[in-house]
Amino acid sequence: MTKYLAVFEDQNFFDFFPLTLSRPVWGLRFGIGTLGERIARSFAECKPLLFCRPEVPFITVGEPVNPEWPKDCVELLLVNGRTLWPEKVKAMLADGPGTITEGDRLVAARLVKDWDKLKLSPTGLETDRATSGLPEQKSSDLLANFLWDLVRHNARGIKEDFEPLVKGKNNKKMFKEVEVDNQAIIQNLEQVYLSPGCRLDCFAVLDASGGPIWLDKNVTVQAFSRIEGPACLGKESQLLCANLRGGCSAGPGCRLGGELETTIIQGWTNKYHSGFIGHSFLGEWINLGAMTTNSDLKNDYGPVKVSKEGKEFSTGQTKVGSFIADHTKTGIGTLLNTGIQIGFSANLYGGSLFEQKLVPSFSWGTPKRMVPYRVEKAIAVARAVKGRRGQLLSLAEEKLFRKIYEQTEKQRQAFLKTL
Secondary structure, three states: OEEEEEEEOOHHHHHHOOHHHOOOHHHOEOOOOEHHHHHHHHOOOOEEEEOOOOOOOOOOOOOOEOOOOOOOEEEEEEEEOOEOOHHHHHHHOOOOOEEEEEOOEEEEEEEOOOHHHOEEEOOEEEOHHHHOOOOEEEOOOOEOOOHHHHHHHHHHHHHHHHHHHHOOOOHHHHOOOOEEOOOOEEEOHHHEEEOOOOEEOOOOEEEOOOOOEEEOOOOEEOOOOEEEOOEEEOOOOEEEEEEEOOOEEEOOOOEEEEEEEOOEEEEOOEEOOOOEEEOOEEEEOOEEOOOOEEOOEOOOOOOOEEEEOOEEEEOOOOEOOOEEOOOOEEOOOOEEOOOOEEOOOOEEOOOOEEOOOEEOOOEEEOOOOEEEOOHHHHHHHHHHHHHOOOOOOOHHHHHHHHHHHHHOHHHHHHHHHOO
């Protein structure tokens, strides 16, 4: 008989727009890994199950998505996919059946029966019937509520993930499996981990004096690049004369140049050239043209506002940059306003400032003139882009393109009328 871990989405997935247009909340990157991966690491004694909205389960995660409840289950741990600090959750659930709540949302629960009452709906896993009547603990600050929460806490996430991941690893053995030029500089070596196949060129600098640095397999740090910890780079990523400041996490296959600060990138994204991106969250398969730059601080140092349900909404934070969904492209010299949200498969150019707080999915053009981006053309471009990296665009991904196009049609048409 087996203990299982169910990581689920709740109804707040839309507050992580636009990144959750194309992935579950637990698929968002945070610290070293994704939210779901971090939860699974904390509950390694349990077999993981993953639950999300029916339109986004195509993502390859190596585990069952939206499965039937297993017949050999003797105990089930439910953990909200927005959970930031799973080790705290584990400690709070150590004493038998019970729940942890934050406001009116379930953070986690330990069940020894009634998991057959858990039902998948279009907005995530419905948990109320299964958890009703269990002993309840109240919590605060265990859940992320918006993308900027993930960005703000990312440095802490990297620090908390680093120690368990490097435990038992040998620095001497590490250097037998990597290529480090004798003119590369590593500061505070005990807080640096280089996975097999990593390469540091001459004059590359890894400064872990302010926090740990984790480089996954086959990462290349070219000459005159600098990484300031806490930082994490995914497999096959490359730094090209880049200045990566503290608090950055990038997923696999990224090619990064210029300056980045306190920014999360899902993966497979090109920011090859000069330009600044700060306090931002970027998706996958994005290409930022040379000198694309975002603002992450208002001139009056006031709290940055974002667009939410057609109205301006204060983040309560002074440092907020850009939130850019998958497959979006920017032309050379594109400038992005504080708190801008750019949807899925948009194409921005014109070499001037996008003052808008929201650019909907499949929008194409300049700040003053935009038209709808034909979905079939967008799919063809995505197929070509992935092909350049030796990957195929799956039929499920094509279906998702069309689904997002339909979902965002009204928002796009309303936006285009304002220009």
